[in-house]
Amino acid sequence: MTLPTTMNAVVIDGKGGPEVLQPRELPLPAITPGHVLIKVAAAGVNRPDVLQRQGNYPAPKGHSELPGLEVSGVVAAIGEGVTRLSVGDAVLALVAGGGYAEYALAPEVCCIKKPDTISFVEAGAIPETFFTVWHNVFERGGLTPGESFLVHGGTGGIGVTAIQLAKAFGARVFTTVGSDDKCAAAKSFGADVAINYRTEDFSEVVKAETKGRGVNVILDMVGGDYIEKNIRALADDGRLVNIAFQQGSKANVDFMRVMLKRLTLTGSTLRIRSDEFKGGIARAIEEKVIPRVAAREIEVPIDSTFPLAEAAKAHQRMETSEHIGKIVLTV
Template identity: 75%
Template structure:
């Protein structure tokens, strides 16, 4: 397969607002041992992309400084020792950066074969949120069938994924959102209780709905004053998993509750983890989650798509928090 020497991409021209996302031409990535080069069809847009653009979430050392953490496309080249895929295979991949481009190189371990039943646009909206939710809710939070689960931000990318996965694996699902329209959307995805945080205190609602017992697992992207409320909302032996801090990472907490209720507080970020760790998550998703997507039991809600050249508009939409579901860039 003949490859071009250059590609179109979206670079970050200095930290700032969406306007710093700049279309540019640059060399295609060099494929290292164990990697595949993906000819990108579509790329997902996520909150970490916004943080990176603002200068608050730099790319890991040695990786692309372009934004973009998830892509779909076809395998265009193989690095030494890469044997899991053949040239032309359709794949979706979690990448440590570089997704806003016509080509991206990534460890073959971070790739999942794209089934025919899933479009390239849908596939581009899967890796970042599904890897994150699976690892944090099921592997770190140990959510089990029959337990009660709360996810904040139920209509964002993480939220729509977490609601559906938790429901599919037998949990009772609570979520917080910012409008009655979003409450309806969250319930349509499977949430048992959708709480409008603008009109209700989620901790009080959970206390009432659980007869004071609380929920077993909480997935939080908000932080700030939610941290203390989360601890109050957990049941005995409950687990709190933080994966982002939109309202800040500092809080005043009474740790007596942590001790008395035997709580577990944890969290993680996937971007800096090794290809081997990501590979283990990829295998779990391919085995346990992709069949649910193919069957239609789990859906990929899309808020909208944008041509890659309009990445700034996609970021503006995400920052408005008006979106329901995933935002995807069309690259090819």
């Protein structure tokens, strides 16, 4: 495969609103050992991209400063030491940056071969949310079949993934959303109980629906006053996993309740972890989840697609919070 010397990409020109996302022509990334160069077909758009654009989530040192944490496409070149993949393989990949471009560099260990039964757009919407949910809900949160699970924001990228994975692996699923229409959408993805947080107190609904016991695991990206409500909504020996703090990371918490209920409060961020760590998650997903995606037992709902050069419009769509499913850039 003959490679060009330059590529179209989207840079963050300053920091601020979607308008700071600007198309640019840039050199191709240099191919490094253990990495593959992917000719990008699609790139998922995620909340961390918005935070990076605003200046609140910089790229890890040594990684691309271009936004974009997940891509799908075809391997265009391989670096020294690459053994699992070959030029021409169709893949999806988790990257620490650089996804908003015609070519992206990805660690081989963070790549998964794309099933033939899904599109590149669907594949490009998988890595960031599936890696995040698998690690935080199943590995860190320890969700097991027969337990109950609550995820906030059930119609966003993380939410629709968490609902489907938890349901597929035998949990009773609760979620919160911001409208009755979104309640219906969340139930269509498999949620057993969908709560409109604008009209109901989710912690009270959870208590009523579980006969006072509460849920076993909560995945939260809201923070703020949700932290105390989450603690009230957890069952004895429950686990609260935070992956973001849209309403702030500080809260007044009664830790007596944490002690008496033997709760575990934890959280993580994926972007700064090592390639080897992410590779371990990739292998688990490859083994346990991708076959279900290939068989269409787990879907990848797509809200909308935008051409790469219109990344600003994609961010505008995300910031309305009206989307249901993933927003994807096509290349």
